[in-house]
Amino acid sequence: MAYYKPQQIAEVTVENGTKKVHSRLVTVLVLGFLGGAFISLGFLLNIRVVAGAPAELGSITNLIGAAVFPLGLILVLLAGGELLTGNMMAVPLARIAKKISTWEAMKNLILITISNFVGAVFVAYFFGHIVGLTGSGVYLEKVVEMAAHKLDDSFVQAFVSGIGCNWLVALAVWLSYGSDNMSGKILGIWFPTMAFVAIGFQHVVANMFLIPAAIFEGYYSWGEYLINFVPVWLGNLTGGAIFVAAAYWAAYLREPQDSSVALAAKDQSSQASAVRKQA
Template sequence: MANEEGLKQSEENDYKATSQGEKIDTPGRQFYIPSQIVDEFGEKGRDHLNKPFSAQFLLALKAGSFMTFGAVFSVLLAIGVETKGIYHLLSGLGFAAGYSMVFISGAVLFTEINVLLPSYLFNKTGLMKTNIYKFWMSTYIGNILGAFLVALLIQSSGSLATSFYPELDMYLEHKMKFMDHGMKGWFQILVSGVLANWLIGMAAFLTTAARDLTGKILGTMLPVVLFVAGNFQHSAANMGYFSMGLLASDKYTWYEYIFFNLVPASIGNLIGGAILVSLLFSYAYKEDIQTSLGKNRGKGGMKR
């Protein structure tokens, strides 16, 4: 009873501080409130933009490499599993390992910055032109290169059992089934990409909310399991699967992977992350957000 009263009092104090325009300190509870999470998104987006280009690109390479590790682990855990529910659960848990490494290490993933950078741009004062497009593109290219390089290392190592490859082919067929639907399939991938980055945005939301390592891993795990089970088209995740597919299978070509999946999925990912997560939460909590983004940086805002 005393704990409940203490929690209630803490929340009331946070609400009063928010209403009076004060900066809320780290909460006593085991999670951050939503307005603090959106504020943190903006801070992370600003921090990513402020890094030197070499650091940005290296972190993008790291994030792409974690996607391939996650893809391989998801396939390995699902080999020989017949029950669909358990199959999807294990596959999702495998991929969650890759995302956990991304979120906790601070690596730069295309689909994560679809949430972080818009949160910065929506909430900072004095919006100015920045190198945002260059950063977005370099992150995307870095993710692809990182995913392919790790796939090359894994293939060169000869570590995977032969049972891995038929299972990988099933994953690739599942991802590329939209090719048979023509323009309708292209549009379906785009919509599926919206859903995928909505879920990954919520994974970032839950991970940011948690204050300990266990909470961050669990927060990452739940939305990732859902998007893997639903076959929602997540471009960064597909980079991992497709990189392995290019080296282990000749069923699809590189341009089919790119133009019939990654391009529409990436467009959908950008819409899902920027609008359905960043914009809507920023608007919903605009009265509560205590961000100082763009302040104390002179009249021009952030330096280029």
């Protein structure tokens, strides 16, 4: 199982961020819808698993829910999808590296925000409300309880929580770029994602599912959701763009260097050739 070193991951991320910005509009919108839906399905799985757990389990229940939530990000990165929090790291890195313009970066983040929201609300309404997976019994109680915790945070608390969330989520995306096979990518995604959920940080796309799911059942309002959305969005952007993208640009890309990805590919090719000769 081959993996890239941090400088190589940085170069791959710049390339991916550039590709995201230059994708066709229909591709961006479709993959953005899928990204929002996939994260929501992971959250729905979390709720269905933990809602009926006995109180005696305490924080172990949160750990169990956190352990199944990464399904959503795995689907985004392996099956295909565009996720706002991941783009908040890859696209700014491409901008810092001067591969794209500021307007192109902003346009991509706006389009993914809208399409992620549509995908998340689709799952919340049709699977949660219409099918009833979040609309009754212990499942409704859990949704309302979790939404209340998100909405209770002040602007500053939600903003800082958003930073912590996307510091971890962006690192999950970063690690997935560091592997060249599916099993390595899943392992790289799993643990940082599980950590942010277990800690309780705020994820703007996950909230696009959770809070509307509660609203559809008659709790809270869209105004309350908007008050939460703004600081979490800004916090997630800060976590991805500053704490991951800018940090690794300063560490690995600020000074021009030979392409380590190309060198790694050359080394792997040489090693494979040597193995064939030995065989």
